[in-house]
Structure formats: C-alpha cells, structure tokens
Amino acid sequence: SKTYTIAVIPGDGIGKEVTPWAQKALEKAAEGVADFTYEPFDLGAERYLRDGAILPDDELERIKKTDAILLGAVGDPRIKAGILERGLLLKLRFALDQYVNLRPSKLYKGVTSPLANPGDIDFVVVREGTEGLYCGAGGAVRRGTPQEVATEVSINTAYGVERVVRYAFELAMKRRKHITLVHKKNVLVNAGDMWQRIVDKVGEEYPEVTHDYSHIDAATIFLVSNPSKFDVILTDNLFGDILTDEAGAVVGGVGYSASGCINASNEYPSMFEPIHGSAPDIAGKGIANPTAAILSAAMLLEHLGFDDAAKKIHAAVEADIEELGSTQRTTDQVGEDILARI
Ligand code: NAD
Ligand code: IPM
Ligand code: MN
Numbered sequence: 001s002k003t004y005t006i007a008v009i010p011g012d013g014i015g016k017e018v019t020p021w022a023q024k025a026l027e028k029a030a031e032g033v034a035d036f037t038y039e040p041f042d043l044g045a046e047r048y049l050r051d052g053a054i055l056p057d058d059e060l061e062r063i064k065k066t067d068a069i070l071l072g073a074v075g076d077p078r079i080k081a082g083i084l085e086r087g088l089l090l091k092l093r094f095a096l097d098q099y100v101n102l103r104p105s106k107l108y109k110g111v112t113s114p115l116a117n118p119g120d121i122d123f124v125v126v127r128e129g130t131e132g133l134y135c136g137a138g139g140a141v142r143r144g145t146p147q148e149v150a151t152e153v154s155i156n157t158a159y160g161v162e163r164v165v166r167y168a169f170e171l172a173m174k175r176r177k178h179i180t181l182v183h184k185k186n187v188l189v190n191a192g193d194m195w196q197r198i199v200d201k202v203g204e205e206y207p208e209v210t211h212d213y214s215h216i217d218a219a220t221i222f223l224v225s226n227p228s229k230f231d232v233i234l235t236d237n238l239f240g241d242i243l244t245d246e247a248g249a250v251v252g253g254v255g256y257s258a259s260g261c262i263n264a265s266n267e268y269p270s271m272f273e274p275i276h277g278s279a280p281d282i283a284g285k286g287i288a289n290p291t292a293a294i295l296s297a298a299m300l301l302e303h304l305g306f307d308d309a310a311k312k313i314h315a316a317v318e319a320d321i322e323e324l325g326s327t328q329r330t331t332d333q334v335g336e337d338i339l340a341r342i
Pocket of ligand 3: 242
C-alpha cells in the first residue's frame with residue numbers, strides 16, 4: 001500500500017507546543033489504516049535568526065513532493081512583522097495554490113461560549129486563500145517622509161473567485177445547503193460586484209442551494225447575535241481571516257479552531273493548521289490548547305480520504321471536551337487525554 005509523506009512544520013511559539021500532539025493524534029488514528037512517514041522541517045524564527053533562511057527553494061521543492069503538511073504557527077516578536085508571515089506561511093499557501101481556506105466552527109458540548117444564548121453553532125467559512133489583499137500588490141513610496149504613500153491592492157480574478165465559489169457550493173450540497181456570501185459590495189463595488197455575479201451564476205447550477213448576502217460589518221454582528229443561522233460562509237481572504245478569529249472566540253476560543261489550506265485540484269499538497277498564531281503571550285508556559293492542532297490533523301485525514309480515522313479523532317475530541325472541557329489543563333494533559341481516547 002502507498003506510503004504517505006507528511007511534512008511537519010511546527011514553526012514558532014505555541015506552534016512548537018501543539019504540533020507534536022497533532023502528529024501523535026495523526027499517528028494513532030492512522031494506525032493499521034494508513035502508512036504515514038513524517039518529514040520535519042526546521043522553518044520559522046529560530047532558523048531565520050540562525051542562518052537567515054525563511055523558505056529555501058530546495059525545501060519548498062521537498063514540501064511540494066509530500067502528500068500533506070501539518071503546520072503549527074509562525075511569527076515571533078523578535079522578527080519584524082510580515083517577514084515570516086509573508087515569507088513562510090503565505091509563501092506556502094500561494095506556491096502550493098491553496099485556494100480554499102476551510103475553517104469550520106462548531107460549538108462543542110462542554111465548551112462555554114462567551115454568548116449568553118449561542119444556540120447550535122455549526123458553520124464553515126470558505127475563505128479564498130490566494131487572492132485579495134494578500135497578493136502583495138502595491139507598495140510604499142517616499143517611505144518615512146511626510147509624502148509617504150502606501151498601498152495594498154486587492155486582486156480578484158474571475159478564475160480565482162469562481163473556483164472557490166464552486167467549492168463552496170459543492171460543500172453546501174453536503175451540508176444544510178445554504179451559503180452566505182460576505183463582502184463589502186456597497187463600497188468595494190468592483191470586486192464585490194464580481195463576487196456576487198459569480199455566486200449568482202454558479203448558483204444556477206445548484207438549485208437546491210439557497211444563498212444570501214451580508215456585508216462584512218453586518219456579518220460580524222450576526223456572528224454574535226445569531227450564529228446558528230450560518231451554514232457555509234463564503235468570503236475573500238482578508239474578511240475570512242477576521243471573521244474566523246471572531247468565529248473562534250464565539251465557539252469558546254481559537255484553541256478549538258482548525259483549518260485546512262486546500263489545493264482542491266490536488267496538484268500540490270494541502271496544509272492543515274490551527275487558525276491561531278504563535279501566541280507569544282502564552283508561549284513557553286505549556287498552557288496552549290492543542291485541540292485546534294489535533295482537529296487539523298483530523299482534517300488532514302479527511303482530505304486524504306481516511307474518513308474513519310478522522311472520525312476517531314473527532315469522537316475523541318468531542319468526548320474530551322464534554323467531560324473535561326471546563327477544567328484547567330496543561331497542553332500536555334489535554335494532549336494525553338485526547339490521545340487516550342483515540
Ligand atoms: P494569536 O492567535 O497567536 O493569539 C491571539 C490570542 O489567542 C492570544 O491571547 C493567545 O494567547 C490566544 N491563543 C491563541 N492560540 C491559543 C491556544 N491554542 N490556546 C489558548 N490560547 C490561544 O494571534 P496574535 O497574537 O495576533 O499573533 C501572534 C503571532 O502569530 C504573530 O506573529 C502573528 O503574525 C502570528 N500568526 C500566525 C498564524 C499562523 O501561523 N497561521 C495565525 C495568526 C497569527
Ligand atoms: C491566519 C493568520 C495569517 C493570515 C497570517 C499570519 C498571515 O492570521 O492563518 O489566520 O492572515 O491568513
Ligand atoms: Mn488569522
């Protein structure tokens with residue numbers, strides 16, 4: 001049978017603390033089901049401070065040959081903001097054409113939401129992953145002078161939007177068949193109008209799927225006032241980034257929020273990571289919640305077609321949260337507790 005190679009990039013801060021648990025969960029859930037080998041990559045702040053390397057070409061080529069990537073988080077307060085985020089994380093998402101950034105939010109039984117009446121929360125944000133304001137288009141001129149001009153240009157292509165829209169409709173067909181497009185078409189009239197037209201057009205091919213629209217500002221309201229109304233939220237790269245941190249908070253914290261950066265054409269490996277960052281405020285304390293990283297491992301298994309193995313992780317996480325979700329535990333305790341149930 002095929003051996004799958006998984007690239008492991010723990011990265012920085014709590015990424016290094018939670019990723020080993022994601023890998024252990026993966027190993028255990030895949031036992032007897034799939035043959036996985038792990039290829040660790042020393043990428044992130046320590047590497048950069050040591051030899052200046054961010055993502056060398058030969059390492060990117062090796063990553064391209066793997067079957068999937070498990071990533072922790074990148075970013076370090078000692079390094080200028082953007083260097084690792086753009087040079088490593090976004091470089092991977094772009095080079096591997098991970099155009100679907102899939103971010104499920106579910107309120108697990110046993111987790112306390114900050115909302116008084118959260119209701120049943122179970123939605124997925126389909127965030128575009130390779131376009132928008134993240135492209136790096138724009139620049140700074142006369143930097144540091146009173147005449148300084150700084151621009152970031154949001155790039156939206158019909159090709160790039162249509163492929164992620166199609167993914168959202170396919171996903172909706174497997175769920176409650178409802179999509180909410182989130183944008184800001186009252187102001188961003190060029191991109192917003194194109195997104196809406198493409199959703200309308202593709203929607204004609206999916207008569208069973210209903211779709212509506214919210215401006216991003218209003219969507220942030222509904223996410224706290226009536227989150228159970230959402231099934232699939234479809235949005236661009238930056239709006240999706242912001243909305244999914246809010247979604248994480250609403251379901252009890254980003255420590256429960258997993259994601260997949262999916263190359264849905266399977267030309268390149270997809271990458272699985274918690275939505276949270278390196279959390280310098282708690283790094284080194286051993287208290288980061290590894291659940292999001294572990295759930296990312298489950299998404300990896302699903303992506304490779306090992307649904308039963310993925311279900312084992314989901315069941316273990318659900319049982320763990322239901323029984324112990326309200327207790328104070330260290331990273332390693334949560335990891336051990338979940339692992340024991342897989
Ligand atoms: P963050 O997500 O790292 O932290 C935000 C807050 O959430 C912090 O209070 C943190 O302690 C808490 N938190 C995050 N993950 C947690 C967990 N697993 N358990 C418990 N609490 C958790 O966001 P930030 O502080 O804005 O960013 C820190 C660094 O991470 C920056 O360098 C940023 O660029 C980077 N970042 C990287 C990624 C990524 O690699 N995917 C994502 C977001 C931010
Ligand atoms: C995330 C992060 C990244 C993003 C940053 C670190 C580039 O916030 O994965 O949500 O904006 O996509
Ligand atoms: Mn983010």
